[in-house]
Amino acid sequence: MTAIAPPVAGAHRTRARTDRRRQGWVRRAPLLPALVFTIIVTQLPFLVTLYYSLESWSLVRPGSQHFVGFGNYADVFKDSQFRTTALNTVIMTVGSVLIAMVLGVLLALLLDRKFLGRGVVRTLLITPFLVMPVGAALLWKTTMFDPTFGIVNFILRPFGIGHFDWLSSLPLGSVMIEMIWQWTPFMMLLVLAGLQSQPKDILEAASCDGARPFAIFRELTLPHLRRYIELGVVLGAIYVVNDFDAVYMMTQGGPGISSANLPFYIYQRAFLGFQVGQAAAMGVVVVVATIIVATFALRLIFTSFSGTEQAA
Amino acid sequence: MSADSMTAQPGPATAEPAYAGPRARRRNNSLTWGIVGWVVGILFFFPVLWMVLTSFKTEAQAYTNTPTLIFSPTLSQYKTVFSSGLWPYVANSAFATIVSTILVLALATPCAFALSLRPVKKTRDVLFFFISTKMLPVVAAIIPIYIAARDLHMLDNIFTLVILYTAMNLPIAVWMMRSFFLEVPGELLEAAEMDGAPLRRTVVEVILPLVAPGLAATALICCIFSWNEFFFAVNLTATRAATVPVFLVGFISSEGLYFAQLAAAATVATLPVVLAGWVAQRQLVRGLSFGAIK
C-alpha cells in the first residue's frame, strides 16, 4: 500500500488551480512595480483633470468655480478655433512623421553603404535629434528663418528668394521643417538598425540570382524593415502630436492660429485665460480622440509584432 | 557569424556592402556614396554648426545682413553664460536625468520581461495602457499637477521632476525593452530551463547580458528626453530645482535680440547630451540592431 493516500480528485484540481494562479502571479509580479507607479503618477492627475473639466473655473476670478457638467465639452465642440488647431495638429503630425520616416529610410540606406568617413557622417546626422528642442526652435526662428538676418534666405538669395518671411507666409511648413529636422535622425537610427539586422546571405543569394537592386529592396528589405518603420511611426507620432516647444518658441501659433496645434491651444487656455475647466475639457477630448485613432493604428502594428514572436 | 556579433568590435557598426560586384564598380560606388553622404551629413548638421559659429561672434557680427563667415572669434558670450550661475542648473538637470533613468530601467526591465518572454494575458492591453498615458497633453493636466505639487509641498523640488520624468519615459522604455527581449531566441530560454536553472539566474546570467546593448540604447533615449524636457521644468520649479532648459529660456530677453549670447547659451545647454549621443551612438545602433544575433 502506498504510505500516502492518493489525493481526492477535487483537492487535486484545486491544488493545480492554485499552482496555476500562483504561476500567474509569478509571471505578473515583475510587471507590477512599473504598472502601479504609472497608474499613480498618471491616472490620478488624469482623474483630477476629468473632475475639473466638469467645472467652470477661472483661476484669476476667485469665486468663479462652479459645476457645469458637460458645458465645457459643448463649448469645445462649438469652438471653431479648436477644430482648426485640431486640423493643424493632424497635418503637422502626419506630415512630419511621414516625411521624417521617408528621409530616415533614405538616409539609413545611405549609411548602410561603405564609404570613407561613414562614422563621422553618421555622427553628424544624429545630432539634430540630440539638440534641446527649445534651443533648436529658437535657433531656427532667429538664425535660420529670420527674413533679414537668417541664413536660409541668404543661401536662397541667388535663386531670387530675397526677404521671404518663412514664419509668416509658411507658418505650419516652417514648424514642420524644424520638426522633421529633429526627428529624421531617430527614424534613421531605427531603420538602420533594421537594415543591419537583416541576414545578408539572403540578399546575396537574391543578387546572385540576378535580381535587380530595387526589386531586392522592395521584396526582401522592405518587409523586414516593416516593424522598425512601424515602431518609428508610432513613437514619432506620439511625441509629435504633443510637441509644444516648437510652436511655442517659433511662431506662438501665428499668424492668427495657422500654426497653432492642440497642445499650444490648450496652453493658451490654461496659462493666458487661466480657464482651468476649459483647458481640462480640451485635454480630455484630445485623449479620447488620440485613443480612438491609436486603437486602429496599433491594431495594425500588433499583427506584425505578434508575427515576429513566431519568427524568432 | 553570431560569435562575431556577440563580441563588441571597435570601429563603426559593421555591415558588409549589400551586393557583391566587381571591385572597380564597388570603388566607384563608394566614391559616389561618399560624396552624397558627406553632402547630406553637412546639410543636416549645418544649423548646429551655424549655432556654434554664432556663439563665437559679437552681437554686431551676428546681425549682419550678409552672414559673416570670416570673423575673429571671441569668448565674451561664453564668459557671460558661465558667469550667470550655470552650474546649479546643470547639477539639477544631471540629477533629474540620471536618477529618473535609473528608476525607469529598474521598473521597465522586469516589466518588459514579463510582457515578452513570459507573456501574460492581456499583454496588448497593458502595452496599450502604457502608451495611452502619453496621449494626454501635459498642458491640460499641468494645473492639477501644479496644485497637487503645491499641496504636497513638492513645488520647486527636484524629486518632483524625477518622478514626472520617470513616468514620462516609462512607456517608451517598456516598449523598447520589450522588443529587445523579443529578440532573445526562445531556444536559449528553453535550454536554460531544461538545465534546471532557476529563473532568476537564467535572467541575470543569460538574458540580461544579451539585452545589455538594448538597455544602453534605452537609457540613452531616456537621458535625452529627460535632459531636454522643458514644460514641467519651467512650470514646477523656481529657484532650487530649475534645470538647464529653464536657464536657456532665461536668456531670451524681451528687449533686444541677443543672437550670439543665445547661441552660446544654447551650445552650452545642448553640449552634454550631444556628446553623450556621439559617444554612445554605437551602442544605440547596436542595441537597436540586436537582431543580428540571429
Added chain:
Amino acid sequence: MTRRRDIGGANGSAARSPATGSGGRPVSRRAFLAGTAGGTALALSGCATGAQQLFSGGSSGTTITVAIVSNSQMQDAISLSPLFEQEHPGVHLTFVSLPENEARAKITADVSTQGGEFDVVMISNYETPMWSANGWLVNLQPYINATPGYDAADFLPQLRATLSHRGDLYSVPFYGESSFLMYRKDLMQQAGVTMPKRPTWDQVAQIAARMHNAKKGQVGICLRGDPGWGENLAPMDTVINAFGGRWFDPQWRAQLTSAPVEHAVTTYVSLLQKYGEPGAPEAGFSECATLYSQGDAAMWYDATSAVSTIEDPTSSKVAGKSGYAWAPTQDGRPSGWLYTWSLAIPSTCPHKQAAWDFISWMTSKTYIRTVGQKLGWSHVPPGSRFSSYQIPQYKKLSSVYGPLTLQSINATNSAHPALQPVPYTGIQFLDIPEFQDLGTNVSEQFSAAIAGSQPVGSALAQAQQYAQAVGDTYRST
C-alpha cells in the same frame, strides 16, 4: 547685459557623467555601468542637495525669493543686489528671471493659487488693480508711510494712480513707460522731411511713404505685428483710441466692428503692409529694436523705454541720431499708452518686512543713483520718479527724450482711455482678467490681417465674436 546673480561662486562639485565603456565583455560591462551609475547618483544627490543649499544660501537668515521679468533693467538690479545684502545681513536673495510670458504665467499661477513660491513678484498696472481687489497682495501703504525718505510722492502721479486700490499703493513702480514716435532726424533732414511735434496718423503715413525705400533696405516705419495682448495689441489699441474707437460700450456690447475701430485697424495694417518691416506679422519689440538700431528703419512707434536700446552706443548704430515726437493722434487727444513694471508682495509671503526692505531698496532714489554711478547713466530705470530726471548726469543724457517721456506719461488717462464712455479702464489693455486671453485671440486675428491671410473686415468680425463672448459674461453679472 544679461547677467544673473552668481550664486555661490565656484561650481563646487560639478556633475561627472558616467563613463560608458565602449567594449569589454557584456557581463562585466553591465556591472561596471551599474556601479558607475550608482556611484554617480550618490555623488549627484550630494551635488543636488548641495546645489539646493547653494541656491538657498544655507539655512541661516531669511531667504527672499524674487520673481522678475528678464529685461535689462532687471538684470542690472540682480547684478547690484549684493549691495542690498551687505546692507541687510541675514537676508539672502534668490531670483527667478524669465521672459515676460513665462514670468507672467508663473507668477499668476502662484499668486492665484496661493502657492507661496515667491516673496516678491514683478507685476504691472494690469494685475495690480485686480489682484489688490482680490486680496492677493499686501497693502504697501503702511510700509511706505513707515519708511522715511522713500518719498512715494516722487513717483509720477499717473503711475501711482494705476497701482492703487482705494487710495493705497499695492505695488510700487520700478520703471514706467508710455509710447512715442522715434524717427531718424538725419535721414529726414536728407530727404527734406520735417516731423511735426504732434503728428497725426495721416501725416505719419505720408512721411512713411516718402522715407520707405525697399531697394536700399530702408523701412518707412517699424510697428509691432506679432500676436500677443502685450505685443501688437498695445500700439494697435492706442490707434483705436486715437481714432475714437472703443472695445465695449457702457452696456458691455462689443464695438470692434464699429467705423472708428475699422478705420484705425485698417490704417495700422496698411501702413505695415506698404511701408513696414519684412516679417511684420512676427515682429515684436525686440525685432523692431534690432531693425531700428541697425539703421534699417526711418521711424518706430513704440515704448518710451526703447531708448535704452537705441541710444546705447555699444549696441546701436544710430545712437544720438533720433528725434522724438508725441504718439500720433488723430484729433489732438494724447494717445500714448501707460505701462509700468512694479513690485508687489503676495499676501502669502511670510517675511513681509524683509520683502519690503528689498522692494524699497530697488525702487528708491538711492538705487537710481547707484545704477547710474556703477553701471552708467543709460541704465537708469526710466519713467518712474521725477527726481531721476533732476540728476544732472541723467538729465543731460536724456535731454533729447526725457522731457517728452515725462510729458507723455503725465498726459495719460487710464481711467478714461477712449473718446466715448467705456465700462473698463486701461489704455492699451482692458483691466479685466479675461483680457490676456481675449487680447491674444484678437491680436492673432490682427496679425493674420497684417500677413495678408485675411482681410481686415473678417479679422474684426472674428474679434467681435470673441469680445462679445466676454462682454456677455459681464452683462449677466
